[in-house]
Amino acid sequence: MEYRKIQEADILFFQEILGQENVFTNIETLESYSHDYTEDLKYYPEVVLRPGNAEDVSKILSYCNSNLIPVTPRGAGTGLSGGSLAIKGGISLSMGRMNKILSIDERNFQAIVEPGVINETLQEAVKQKGLFYPPDPASKGSCFLGGNIAHSSGGPRAVKYGTTRDYVLNLEVVLTNGEIIETGANTLKYSTGYNLTHLMIGSEGTLGVVTKIVLKLIPAPKNTLLLLAPFTSPENACAAVNGIFLAGANPSACEFVEPEGFRLAAELLQINFEIGSDIEAYLLIEVDGNNLDEMMRECETISDVLYAHQASDVLFAETANQKEYFWKLRRGIGEATKHNNIYKEEDTVVPRAELPILFKGVKEIGNRYGFRTVCYGHAGDGNLHVNILKDQLSDEYWHTEIRSAIIEIFELCKKLKGTISGEHGIGLVQQEYMNIVMSQTNLELMKGIKKVFDPNTILNPGKIFNG
Amino acid sequence: MEYRKIQEADILFFQEILGQENVFTNIETLESYSHDYTEDLKYYPEVVLRPGNAEDVSKILSYCNSNLIPVTPRGAGTGLSGGSLAIKGGISLSMGRMNKILSIDERNFQAIVEPGVINETLQEAVKQKGLFYPPDPASKGSCFLGGNIAHSSGGPRAVKYGTTRDYVLNLEVVLTNGEIIETGANTLKYSTGYNLTHLMIGSEGTLGVVTKIVLKLIPAPKNTLLLLAPFTSPENACAAVNGIFLAGANPSACEFVEPEGFRLAAELLQINFEIGSDIEAYLLIEVDGNNLDEMMRECETISDVLYAHQASDVLFAETANQKEYFWKLRRGIGEATKHNNIYKEEDTVVPRAELPILFKGVKEIGNRYGFRTVCYGHAGDGNLHVNILKDQLSDEYWHTEIRSAIIEIFELCKKLKGTISGEHGIGLVQQEYMNIVMSQTNLELMKGIKKVFDPNTILNPGKIFNG
Numbered sequence: 012m013e014y015r016k017i018q019e020a021d022i023l024f025f026q027e028i029l030g031q032e033n034v035f036t037n038i039e040t041l042e043s044y045s046h047d048y049t050e051d052l053k054y055y056p057e058v059v060l061r062p063g064n065a066e067d068v069s070k071i072l073s074y075c076n077s078n079l080i081p082v083t084p085r086g087a088g089t090g091l092s093g094g095s096l097a098i099k100g101g102i103s104l105s106m107g108r109m110n111k112i113l114s115i116d117e118r119n120f121q122a123i124v125e126p127g128v129i130n131e132t133l134q135e136a137v138k139q140k141g142l143f144y145p146p147d148p149a150s151k152g153s154c155f156l157g158g159n160i161a162h163s164s165g166g167p168r169a170v171k172y173g174t175t176r177d178y179v180l181n182l183e184v185v186l187t188n189g190e191i192i193e194t195g196a197n198t199l200k201y202s203t204g205y206n207l208t209h210l211m212i213g214s215e216g217t218l219g220v221v222t223k224i225v226l227k228l229i230p231a232p233k234n235t236l237l238l239l240a241p242f243t244s245p246e247n248a249c250a251a252v253n254g255i256f257l258a259g260a261n262p263s264a265c266e267f268v269e270p271e272g273f274r275l276a277a278e279l280l281q282i283n284f285e286i287g288s289d290i291e292a293y294l295l296i297e298v299d300g301n302n303l304d305e306m307m308r309e310c311e312t313i314s315d316v317l318y319a320h321q322a323s324d325v326l327f328a329e330t331a332n333q334k335e336y337f338w339k340l341r342r343g344i345g346e347a348t349k350h351n352n353i354y355k356e357e358d359t360v361v362p363r364a365e366l367p368i369l370f371k372g373v374k375e376i377g378n379r380y381g382f383r384t385v386c387y388g389h390a391g392d393g394n395l396h397v398n399i400l401k402d403q404l405s406d407e408y409w410h411t412e413i414r415s416a417i418i419e420i421f422e423l424c425k426k427l428k429g430t431i432s433g434e435h436g437i438g439l440v441q442q443e444y445m446n447i448v449m450s451q452t453n454l455e456l457m458k459g460i461k462k463v464f465d466p467n468t469i470l471n472p473g474k475i476f477n478g
Numbered sequence: 479m480e481y482r483k484i485q486e487a488d489i490l491f492f493q494e495i496l497g498q499e500n501v502f503t504n505i506e507t508l509e510s511y512s513h514d515y516t517e518d519l520k521y522y523p524e525v526v527l528r529p530g531n532a533e534d535v536s537k538i539l540s541y542c543n544s545n546l547i548p549v550t551p552r553g554a555g556t557g558l559s560g561g562s563l564a565i566k567g568g569i570s571l572s573m574g575r576m577n578k579i580l581s582i583d584e585r586n587f588q589a590i591v592e593p594g595v596i597n598e599t600l601q602e603a604v605k606q607k608g609l610f611y612p613p614d615p616a617s618k619g620s621c622f623l624g625g626n627i628a629h630s631s632g633g634p635r636a637v638k639y640g641t642t643r644d645y646v647l648n649l650e651v652v653l654t655n656g657e658i659i660e661t662g663a664n665t666l667k668y669s670t671g672y673n674l675t676h677l678m679i680g681s682e683g684t685l686g687v688v689t690k691i692v693l694k695l696i697p698a699p700k701n702t703l704l705l706l707a708p709f710t711s712p713e714n715a716c717a718a719v720n721g722i723f724l725a726g727a728n729p730s731a732c733e734f735v736e737p738e739g740f741r742l743a744a745e746l747l748q749i750n751f752e753i754g755s756d757i758e759a760y761l762l763i764e765v766d767g768n769n770l771d772e773m774m775r776e777c778e779t780i781s782d783v784l785y786a787h788q789a790s791d792v793l794f795a796e797t798a799n800q801k802e803y804f805w806k807l808r809r810g811i812g813e814a815t816k817h818n819n820i821y822k823e824e825d826t827v828v829p830r831a832e833l834p835i836l837f838k839g840v841k842e843i844g845n846r847y848g849f850r851t852v853c854y855g856h857a858g859d860g861n862l863h864v865n866i867l868k869d870q871l872s873d874e875y876w877h878t879e880i881r882s883a884i885i886e887i888f889e890l891c892k893k894l895k896g897t898i899s900g901e902h903g904i905g906l907v908q909q910e911y912m913n914i915v916m917s918q919t920n921l922e923l924m925k926g927i928k929k930v931f932d933p934n935t936i937l938n939p940g941k942i943f944n945g
Contacts, residue, residue: 116829116831117724118720118724118831119829119830119831119832120723120830121829162669163667163668163669163673164669165667169666169667170666173644174667176673176676177640177644181895186919190917190919192916192917192919192920192923193916193920194920195897196827196895196896196897196915197829197895197896198827198828198829198859198860198861198895198896198897198900199636199637199827199829199830199859199860199861200630200632200636200641200827200856200859200860200861200900200901201630201680201827201897201899201900202629202630202631202680202825202899202900202901202902202903202904203897203898203899203904203908203912203915203916204680204904204912204916204920204921204924204942204943205677205680205681205685205923205924205927205942206630206643206676206677206679206680207920207923207924209643209673209676209677209679210672210673210676210677210927212673212676213668213669213671213672213673214672218672230723230726230728253585256587256697257584257585259697259768261697301726302769302772305769305772358669360663360665360666360667360668361665362583362586362588362664362665363586363587363666364583364585364586365586389667392665392666392667393665393666393667394665394666394667428648428663428664428665429663429664429665430662430663430665430668430670431670432668432669432670433665433667433668433669434667434669435669436669437669437670437671441670445670445671448663448670449659449660449670449671450657450659452653452657452659453659453660453661453671453674454671456659456672456674456930456931457671457672457674459930459931460672460677460927460930461672462930463923463926463927463929463930464923464926475671475672476671
């Protein structure tokens with residue numbers, strides 16, 4: 012596709028729609044929109060636009076569709092697959108101004124929000140009404156709900172409550188021709204033709220721009236309990252994860268962390284965390300509910316399983332402060348791992364019981380290729396984030412051999428009936444590996460769907476697949 | 479689309495693939511495949527084929543695609559929207575021979591099944607291993623899991639556990655060109671390109687033929703408790719439904735039934751059921767779990783809500799026999815309502831709190847047009863099945879005025895942010911109402927998607943939308 016470069020006349024048109032204050036061409040702004048949380052990538056958009064409502068988005072898309080100007084929707088820029096980068100130039104469509112919670116319907120357990128609402132802002136707002144919005148990516152303090160929909164984001168609580176996908180009832184979407192549609196209805200059930208809502212979720216801003224989101228809420232559990240268990244064997248820790256579910260427990264989080272992850276997080280956050288010299292893995296396990304006795308019994312069941320898998324200890328976070336301390340460490344790992352290092356993060360996911368095989372395989376591949384990995388993630392979902400660190404490897408090695416290693420990791424996922432992304436999406440950096448887990452026909456079907464929604468390929472071009 | 483009629487050479491080809499014993503052209507077989515549970519419809523296929531595996535399906539589709547012969551996949555024929563009827567003639571592709579449970583993976587809480595497995599057969603098989611497959615359409619004793627996927631079928635337990643959609647991890651699908659693909663991975667999370675699994679679910683056999691299904695299982699709750707509450711006011715019963723959830727209860731079923739439904743079911747099943755002369759609605763409410771004390775407390779909470787909404791009584795099913803008695807009555811309503819009457823069943827769904835308005839509106843419309851309705855359904859989901867009975871209405875009135883009444887009912891659904899099908903699908907009979915709840919653009923997008931998967935429109939043609 013031959014795209015048109017942005018011209019002075021385009022800028023004037025955008026300024027007319029949005030006002031001068033929402034059209035940015037200065038280098039500082041372009042720079043800050045040139046990267047997200049993915050590796051060390053940098054792609055400058057030609058202009059950053061901040062629409063205020065669906066009508067603005069409609070006018071922009073319609074104009075860009077006619078003029079073959081690429082448009083890349085962007086949330087908070089916390090993505091880990093490069094999905095929000097304007098790799099073909101053109102417009103970075105920043106959704107941050109559309110940040111209103113439009114309604115919280117306590118009767119129907121629903122919230123209607125704009126895409127620029129921060130995940131945690133919604134969580135806090137509904138909590139005040141005794142309601143609960145479970146999906147909680149590590150970046151929940153900054154990531155946008157629109158971005159969560161783009162990748163069907165998960166987070167620790169997905170193990171009990173599901174991912175973003177499970178909470179979206181309906182979407183308002185602007186299509187590339189400027190039309191504004193609703194994809195479904197505000198109902199708990201829907202069997203009215205092809206499910207456009209589910210098609211839109213996880214499509215990474217390549218099919219339309221989400222401008223309104225109807226979310227399902229649930230009653231908030233009143234209490235949480237938190238356990239931390241160190242292990243001398245990471246395989247035992249992984250195996251304990253499956254044991255927890257086989258014992259009938261239903262934790263609201265079940266996280267695996269390598270000690271190096273906690274060490275780096277403690278260092279960056281400047282908080283104290285002691286790691287025994289023989290410790291090689293941790294499980295961080297949360298239980299939630301309304302009945303403390305029942306929750307204590309669930310913790311006992313889990314504790315029994317952990318000791319049966321040779322946990323060195325089972326620490327119980329007694330106070331709210333202690334719980335926050337552990338969660339702060341856990342949420343800090345992503346940033347800490349990437350601090351002062353070049354990295355590639357792989358979002359591997361397999362059926363839960365296969366986790367020990369995946370972990371062992373990743374370490375074996377790392378040893379063979381000579382790189383270090385820090386692994387952590389949502390073990391209860393079989394979702395392991397593998398952070399490959401560049402350390403002292405040469406640039407040449409990093410750009411050639413590492414690719415072969417990643418292929419081996421993903422081939423192992425495939426063999427275990429898993430896939431290459433559980434919650435981060437494909438975006439830019441994973442698309443070269445798509446053919447490992449799906450046939451060319453799957454890709455052609457996706458390209459065909461893309462063509463139906465975006466015949467001129469103006470919307471987030473070059474993502475998920477080439478084309 | 480101009481389809482080719484089946485010729486002698488086609489029959490020989492199919493016999494060669496499937497064996498003579500799986501190719502049917504005799505009138506008795508064609509007759510039994512000419513209808514499902516929808517109204518009084520009758521459409522004869524030209525031939526019934528019973529493939530034994532994905533390769534058979536692949537050869538059939540590839541041949542029919544080249545020869546422009548329509549193929550209509552068919553499960554158990556229990557559908558309520560005419561989705562499995564071969565309205566353009568051609569092939570009725572009966573999936574009943576592909577009825578194997580291929581594996582139950584207790585470690586990963588997964589089952590792999592063929593599409594012709596009966597819903598209840600799977601439920602019983604996993605129950606023996608302490609596992610649970612929640613989706614339970616009223617026809618669970620006969621309906622196929624493949625058909626459940628075609629319409630994302632629900633059932634009473636959807637209120638707590640979700641519909642079929644929430645339990646499908648991965649699908650093997652044969653495309654019209656004969657290619658066999660997997661739509662996803664066997665994982666709890668998936669963010670690897672457009673979600674073809676979710677697109678396939680609810681697509682009513684118009685995009686591909688499902689030949690293998692990977693399902694998520696959960697641990698089985700050990701106990702259930704069942705309450706039946708009669709009301710003198712149906713609006714109060716509907717309002718009580720929302721009250722139950724606002725009180726923090728999480729029932730595993732919350733069914734609304736008009737007394738006429740129970741009366742007809744008791745009559746057909748020849749079992750005794752006394753209905754007080756002033757009773758105008760029932761709620762049937764199930765609670766499940768592992769801790770009986772906690773479940774009893776939940777029942778008390780629910781009971782308080784029911785009495786607060788003027789329930790005349792709250793009956794508690796004490797024994798397994800009593801529970802089965804109530805459920806038998808509930809499951810029998812669908813067939814009983816349709817017995818000895820011509821009917822149209824509408825699968826209305828709205829946000830739960832709007833149920834009283836929907837119910838009142840349906841009755842008002844019925845009164846105005848002069849027809850009788852029997853309403854029942856999954857009130858906890860806001861999903862009300864409205865059975866319109868022909869009784870003594872003239873054929874002409876039935877085919878003209880009733881249509882206007884249905885439009886009014888669906889317009890009310892739309893106004894309440896609901897839709898025209900929660901779990902039965904669109905199939906043949908609801909497609910003329912699609913434009914009430916969605917724009918022409920939505921329909922064009924769906925048609926575009928159809929074209930990508932089935933460029934020659936051979937697969938279940940004339941369903942969901944024209945084209």
